[in-house]
Amino acid sequence: MPDAVHRVTIKEIARRCGVSPGAVSYALNNRPGVSEATRARVLQVAAELEWVPNRAARQLSAARSETLGLVLARSAQTLVEEPYFMGFVGGVESVLSERSYALALQVVADLDEELLTYRKWSAERRVDGVIVVDLRVGDPRIAVLRKLGMPAVLVGDPTLADGMPCVWTDATAAMNAALEHVASLGHRTVARVAGRPDFGDVWIRDRAFDLATHRLQLAARIHHTDYSAHEGATATRAALAEYPRPTAIVYDNDLMAVAGLAVIQGQNLRVPEDVTVVAWDDSPLCSITRPTLTALSHNTVGYGAEVTRHLLNALTGAPPQAHLYSTPLLIIRESSAPPAAPPR
Numbered sequence: 400m401p402d403a404v405h406r407v408t409i410k411e412i413a414r415r416c417g418v419s420p421g422a423v424s425y426a427l428n429n430r431p432g433v434s435e436a437t438r439a440r441v442l443q444v445a446a447e448l449e450w451v452p453n454r455a456a457r458q459l460s461a462a463r464s465e466t467l468g469l470v471l472a473r474s475a476q477t478l479v480e481e482p483y484f485m486g487f488v489g490g491v492e493s494v495l496s497e498r499s500y501a502l503a504l505q506v507v508a509d510l511d512e513e514l515l516t517y518r519k520w521s522a523e524r525r526v527d528g529v530i531v532v533d534l535r536v537g538d539p540r541i542a543v544l545r546k547l548g549m550p551a552v553l554v555g556d557p558t559l560a561d562g563m564p565c566v567w568t569d570a571t572a573a574m575n576a577a578l579e580h581v582a583s584l585g586h587r588t589v590a591r592v593a594g595r596p597d598f599g600d601v602w603i604r605d606r607a608f609d610l611a612t613h614r615l616q617l618a619a620r621i622h623h624t625d626y627s628a629h630e631g632a633t634a635t636r637a638a639l640a641e642y643p644r645p646t647a648i649v650y651d652n653d654l655m656a657v658a659g660l661a662v663i664q665g666q667n668l669r670v671p672e673d674v675t676v677v678a679w680d681d682s683p684l685c686s687i688t689r690p691t692l693t694a695l696s697h698n699t700v701g702y703g704a705e706v707t708r709h710l711l712n713a714l715t716g717a718p719p720q721a722h723l724y725s726t727p728l729l730i731i732r733e734s735s736a737p738p739a740a741p742p743r
Contacts, residue, residue: 407450415444429523446518451547466501467491467710468526470513472533475506477627481654482682483699490703491530498711510535514543521547528552528710534559534599552710554702557721559599564719566706570600573695573727574607574649577677580693580729581647582615584737586675589619590638590645592631592655596623604651618643624655631655635662639674646738647675653684656692660734671736681730690733697727 409427413420418437425432426441427450433441469491471478478484488504495502503526507513517540520526528550531540541561544551553565581589591608594601605621612619622637624630631654638645639662648663650656656678663674670676670690678685681696705724713719 407445407448412441412444412448412450415448416440427522429525442519442522445522446515449518449546450522463527463714464524465499466503466526467495467707468503468505468516468520468529469532470505470507470516470529472507472509472513474625474627477625478506480628481626481652482684483652483680486682486699487532487703490700490705491707493700494704494707494711500711510539514540517543517547517549521549528714530554530706530710535597536599536602538599550710550713552706552713554706555599556603558603560721562719564709564713564721566702566709566722566724568697568702568724569726570603571607573679573729574604575611576727576729577649577695578608578611578615578617580731580735581649581675581677582617584647584675584735586647586738587617588643588645589617589647589649590641591619591621591649592634592638592651592659593621593623594626594651601651608649620645624651626652626655628654628658631658632662635659639663639666639668645674647677647735649677649679651679653678653680653682653692653694656694657684657688660688660692669739671734672739675736675738676734679727681727685730685732688734693732693735694730695727696730697725701725 409420409423413423416423422433422437423441426438427445491502505516507516517529531551532554534553534555536559538559541563551563553560553563555565556567557565589612593604608619608621620641622634624634631650635648638648648659650659656676660670660676663670668674676692678692678694680699681694685692685694702724709722
């Protein structure tokens with residue numbers, strides 16, 4: 400790894416690659432004049448050396464790309480299934496289309512690939528800024544984005560953003576509302592089918608769930624998953640096999656809630672008489688199931704649009720800020736009711 404004080408130069412990259420500084424410049428700026436093999440080699444060496452563009456020179460010489468970036472480190476299957484991201488990306492595009500901006504959307508396998516994508520985009524001047532989702536506790540992307548000087552807005556709680564601009568929803572208040580609802584119906588044993596434990600928003604919901612179930616004197620257990628329908632169904636089976644069986648289950652997204660509903664009904668249990676179901680996000684899926692699903696509702700399209708506006712504002716020099724977009728609202732539907740009898 401290069402010394403933190405030493406700035407890697409184009410000349411050093413050229414020497415490592417055995418090409419001229421001009422060829423390196425063409426490659427890094429995504430301009431014609433070099434072969435694809437040379438361009439790939441230059442980008443690889445630049446990433447290995449953690450080369451960062453000279454921001455002053457860049458501001459003088461480079462026009463904006465009029466493109467924003469969004470990297471999703473999720474499986475393609477989960478993205479196809481999960482309504483949340485369709486709504487969120489739709490909100491992003493609704494704002495970009497008004498400004499004649501484009502969206503560079505990249506699906507990758509993990510955080511390492513995501514970090515490589517940011518370095519490549521920075522080196523090629525591919526995007527003007529990025530939207531960062533699925534924050535982690537102590538997220539390594541924050542330091543890399545700062546080093547690259549890449550404008551970014553983080554989608555997540557300020558406690559995860561380390562002072563960077565962020566837009567967030569109040570998951571703690573929403574979790575409290577869900578658990579107070581099921582407790583008021585008389586439920587005493589509650590399960591939660593949650594997302595990935597390394598995700599910061601899941602960590603925040605975990606803490607809120609633990610505190611609220613303790614305050615409300617509920618017996619509770621969390622089953623972490625990857626947000627997919629398959630894992631949501633598997634976690635539901637595990638929850639129903641416990642003793643005492645939970646009489647209410649809270650799901651971290653509506654895709655898992657719909658999958659869980661099918662599992663519950665497949666075990667000849669009734670919703671809501673035997674098991675109350677509460678979903679998160681409230682896509683149209685929650686209104687077309689039978690019974691319809693009680694859900695923590697928020698406008699994912701509006702959320703994506705608001706995040707995009709904040710990133711565009713950041714590009715004009717707006718100071719960093721943490722913006723609370725909304726608190727998900729509990730919408731009570733047919734899937735919640737008092738427990739009919741003690742669990743068998």
